[in-house]
């Protein structure tokens with residue numbers, strides 16, 4: 076280095092040796108640029124008395140080119156050299172202040188020396204904060220931390236300090252990107268110390284994980300209006316914690332696995348070959364359900380269960396077949412929520428399909444195995460009815476498909492009678508009315524979502540290997556409240572909520588399309604380029620909660636009144652026109668539904684009571700446990716023949732138009748035993764006269780674990796042993 080260069084360096088050092096000059100440089104670094112007067116004011120100098128002294132120092136700084144005057148703004152600013160000098164001075168100060176270095180425990184459990192530049196870099200990288208703001212924030216955070224003399228400095232603590240500074244400066248949006256997501260310590264402690272209702276390590280882990288992902292979705296994925304609507308209870312996003320990861324339900328095509336066996340989902344796993352007999356076929360089906368269960372939120376349905384398994388039952392004696400089915404059903408009961416569709420007679424479009432038999436080989440058509448298929452249906456019903464004798468069984472659910480052929484067929488009728496025996500006991504058995512030939516193909520899932528072939532016309536493509544991507548519930552009573560009995564306003568708010576819900580669903584669809592290969596390892600397996608789960612064909616469902624309470628609050632009369640029915644009609648029309656107008660834009664398979672949803676029913680009612688007060692909210696249930704009902708649930712009157720009040724059927728008929736994406740007629744059984752024959756006659760009447768598409772009978776059952784016996788209704792004491800604590804209530808639709 077030449078002598079003149081060195082001399083210049085000395086001059087620079089001399090320039091910063093004066094506290095006033097260093098203060099000027101610091102001020103210009105922090106504020107960006109200041110005028111002559113602003114500088115003097117900031118230094119608390121008197122404009123007349125100190126003018127000479129200040130002028131001297133400023134000139135010094137200008138001469139050594141640490142400061143320059145900006146002609147445009149008429150302000151003094153730092154030169155690049157000036158910035159470098161501040162940086163050096165800073166580092167020197169830091170070294171002096173912390174002789175041994177401040178150590179930070181990082182999130183990857185290592186110790187690192189504290190460096191402000193690391194903070195600045197992560198601010199820029201994580202939150203895309205402009206460089207200048209990032210550097211200033213980092214510097215401020217450092218000063219604060221040094222001053223506070225913290226003993227145990229962790230990365231989260233540094234982050235907290237940085238976030239506090241960002242909030243203080245009104246940089247809230249950056250803070251959202253930088254914040255940590257998680258649970259307060261006392262909530263985690265409650266989980267770990269078994270002070271909550273969550274039991275078992277997997278559910279505890281799930282609860283903690285979902286908490287983080289829910290916060291993430293609300294803070295960083297949804298736009299503000301959707302998040303606010305969910306948090307305030309205008310809508311309820313189903314399973315927010317897994318919104319970006321899992322579909323709500325899946326409709327399986329079990330033939331895929333029967334033909335190809337099971338692919339491994341990890342390189343260290345074995346693949347399972349195509350099954351050779353009924354035992355291995357059921358084992359493959361169970362494995363497929365088990366694998367999928369971690370990738371699905373709510374329900375898995377296997378339609379045509381008895382038909383697709385029939386080729387494997389060829390030549391098997393009934394008792395053997397029944398033993399296999401019993402083992403299968405009890406495994407499912409313990410491990411996976413699932414629904415099996417049973418067809419008492421094979422519909423022609425299924426019967427004509429090429430059958431997949433042992434070792435994945437084609438073996439005639441499914442029509443060739445009608446006997447086996449009926450036997451499997453019959454024996455499945457037998458097993459379920461025998462198992463429920465000892466204890467009610469809420470899982471698996473069965474859907475019995477009834478078409479005209481079944482109604483006229485003696486063996487089918489026998490199976491149907493058995494199904495009604497199970498239904499009478501309050502078990503989860505559903506009846507699907509497939510008699511409406513004029514209607515397009517439709518199929519229901521175990522939670523009542525409705526799938527049809529409106530996409531391409533082909534039932535296999537449109538329905539199987541798809542599912543429901545997600546559900547957003549709309550709080551209808553809230554709409555009533557906000558509209559203040561003004562119908563136009565009601566419809567306007569409804570439209571706004573519907574669009575919010577549709578946008579949230581669209582975001583979910585996109586997330587699964589982008590990241591599904593990663594989050595849905597099992598479901599996205601493919602064979603010969605054919606991916607199993609067709610997420611792009613899935614339904615999205617907007618579900619309406621509290622129709623009854625909403626309509627009654629708005630019309631100030633009962634649900635059956637002319638005014639209420641009129642309002643239901645108008646809401647239905649408004650929604651179907653919304654669907655027509657915006658439907659395609661918002662998603663090709665966006666449907667509406669009225670289906671039970673425990674979480675939404677309770678949460679939305681509670682939030683409304685908090686918002687408007689107990690006296691102003693119409694709700695169902697008790698004050699301690701309020702909820703919004705999902706639909707009308709007519710009671711079966713015990714007269715002969717059994718009947719249901721026609722005005723309630725009328726309400727159901729109106730509501731059905733809501734449910735293009737799902738509806739379920741629930742009929743309550745309350746009295747003592749009904750004859751299965753009578754119940755079957757009632758079902759036939761619903762099918763033939765009322766055109767009800769999907770129905771179930773609900774009966775609440777009290778089970779005494781002491782006597783191992785079930786009793787109809789809600790009991791508070793076992794009638795046989797008198798114990799109170801041994802009673803378990805089986806209530807399928809409680810609080811919905």
Ligand SMILES: [Zn+2]
Nearest residue numbers: 779782793796
């Ligand atoms: Zn008892």
